[in-house]
Amino acid sequence: MLIRVDPSDPLPLHEQLARGIRASIIDGRLAGGERLPAARDLAASVGVNMHTVLHAYRRLRDEGLIELHRGRGAVVLVRLGGHGALAGAIHDLVDEAKARDIGEPALLALISEAYRWAPGAPPTGVRRPPTTR
Amino acid sequence: MLIRVDPSDPLPLHEQLARGIRASIIDGRLAGGERLPAARDLAASVGVNMHTVLHAYRRLRDEGLIELHRGRGAVVLVRLGGHGALAGAIHDLVDEAKARDIGEPALLALISEAYRWAPGAPPTGVRRPPTTR
DNA sequence: CGAGTTGTGCGCATAAAGATAGAACAATAC
């Protein structure tokens, strides 16, 4: 868990934290079942407030990447065939977008648009398994 | 150009405008080369400030969807084989994500992450053709 | 050219978000 944050970065601290952890989870540096450091600890080691870390944790929970429990801490979810299966498709799409010189904000906007049109599961908001709260 | 905005919507007005126009461009209701209404006009017809409309226009320009020039107005870019070709891939990805019960914020986060890793064109920021400024 | 059009820049007021702090609390693990 080597994470650094840059207060001068326009990106919010909690988002920087979330990114770092998210990246570690996706590429496997953090295995499923593994436990993240306690919010207080990570906060102290990184030099931010505990609430800021918890903000990031909560975000990752809402994204379905980790589990969060009182007294138990934050644990990386296993998600068999979950994000892993999507990774390929995402990678291809990003390559395609870059080849066409489409910037990140544009791509995100297009996808966000597509998400709103397409029929399917969550019409709005985020899905939180009842066991998580 | 039938666009409505809802001030009670938590989404910023300029974002609501950008979405409406973006959607029209992507699905072809607004053809390449077509000109958008002058910011003042659209602002008046929708009931917001001119700057709010221009904010949306500027965003769409940064996304590479339109061109913006003083005295000339906002014109939809043609982008042959541009976004159109991506549409399929995006649609598939969104379907896949919804099937796996992955919410929009989570999907966007994953893609944003992938964008940062992958090698390719714009490392950061946005691409603006010199002719546009 | 000259008048009309249209986006741009500057400044300002208010709202929202970000970050921190402290305290008390409720599950959980040992």
Next chain:
DNA sequence: GTATTGTTCTATCTTTATGCGCACAACTCG
């Protein structure tokens, strides 16, 4: 039981975002 750890609540402060009004500069077109 005790220590741990996320949760909830209140509060304060700073920064950023949002939206607006006015004057300006570049462009178009007759």
